[in-house]
Amino acid sequence: MQSKYIWINGKLMNGAEVQMPFLTPAVHYGMAVFEGIRCYRAVNGPAIFRLREHMERLLKSATVMGWRELPFTAGQLIEACVETVRANGHEECYIRPLIYLGAGGWNLNLDGGQAQVGIAVWQWNAYLGPEATENGVRANVSSYTRHHPNVSLTKSKVAGNYPNSVLAKTESVRLGFDEAIMLDTQGMVAECTGENIFLVRDGKLLTPPDAQILEGITRDTVMILARDMGMEVIAQPISRDQLYTADEVFVTGTAAEVVGLREIDFRTIGNGRTGPITRKLQQAYHASVRGELPRSAKWLTYVPSK
Structure with missing residues (x-):
């Protein structure tokens, strides 16, 4: 899977250059929430299916997880998804937004850490096989x-x-x-x-x-x-x-x-x-x-x- 551009904390970055430090709490403790969304080739061009519902569920997931404050609203993340798909030039693709504990929280307390957000897209067709x-x-x-x-x-x-x-x-x-x-x-x-x-x-x-x-x-x-x-x-x-x-x-x-x-x-x-x-x-x-x-x-x- 490759994403030419990945949206990280408010800006698009070259996907090949995006790296996550080894000492990222989310990697060690699974302290992250995500969504899976699809963009399809629709009658009037590329279109993301039920994007708002997915973004609202993402933020609800973060609330259930225990985050009290997040750096972006649902509206901002919707715009970021559209921007990321457009930048990568896909007519059809899979979209993966992720809210993760990027720093702090090593004492297993979300309140001691900082939430970060990334969005990647890639081409992914038949999940359970072509037939x-x-x-x-x-x-x-x-x-x-x-x-x-x-x-x-x-x-x-x-x-x-x-x-x-x-x-x-x-x-x-x-x-x-x-x-x-x-x-x-x-x-x-x-x-x-x-x-x-x-x-x-x-x-x-x-x-x-x-x-x-x-x-x-x-x-x-x-x-x-x-x-x-x-x-x-x-x-x-x-x-x-x-x-x-x-x-x-x-x-x-x-x-x-x-x-x-x-x-x-x-x-x-x-x-x-x-x-x-x-x-x-x-x-x-x-x-x-x-x-x-x-x-x-x-x-x-x-x-x-x-």
Whole structure:
């Protein structure tokens, strides 16, 4: 991954020259929060999808983490994201803003440190592989449990939370799967390592409740699009065995977008391919990010040319 220009604390810098000192507290303690955002080639040019919602969630993550003051507002960070995409000249790219403890805080107290902010962009296409959208992917239920919300706060995209996902994903890939499904501390389905999860049963869309998951912006988008289609969307506890008997199962995330699960724990889901409702939601999602739906006008932030 390369970013020609990276925005650091208010100014664009040559990406090759940006370095983080070894003694940066965020590296040692995971004291950072981040977002994953996408810019798409839309009908009127490059456009960043649901940028404001992502920036507001970033600042909420920082609040949950415990920061009392931050050096930039949501509006300033929105402008910085647009500026960084424009400077790098991408029509489509992935955007990574990061708020991190750049100095101080060695006594494990945020109040003794200083928050810094960076934004990088790079080209990143199929997160779960080039054939995932069409064919779906294979998953298993991980041996690792998703964080308890009173152990590591699940509503915040904290960098230090992600070893949980890395452990689960690495285990699953080594076992021959593409993704891991993680259960919560009560043994109910929570989410995947970087995506939220949905089931289709009798034409209804089911998804785990909000309490122990990261409330994904792609998840929210798909729920809105499904309701626009007249589908009933229900957030309720989901057991592991309900996955196996679902008509369709799919996952959503900024990187993954909308991808079906064709197999879980060696059990074929549906007909073993991306199901018809998943396909409809994929198509609606792709139309929304490219400015082809009425809702797109509120969801897209266009990047002006230089």
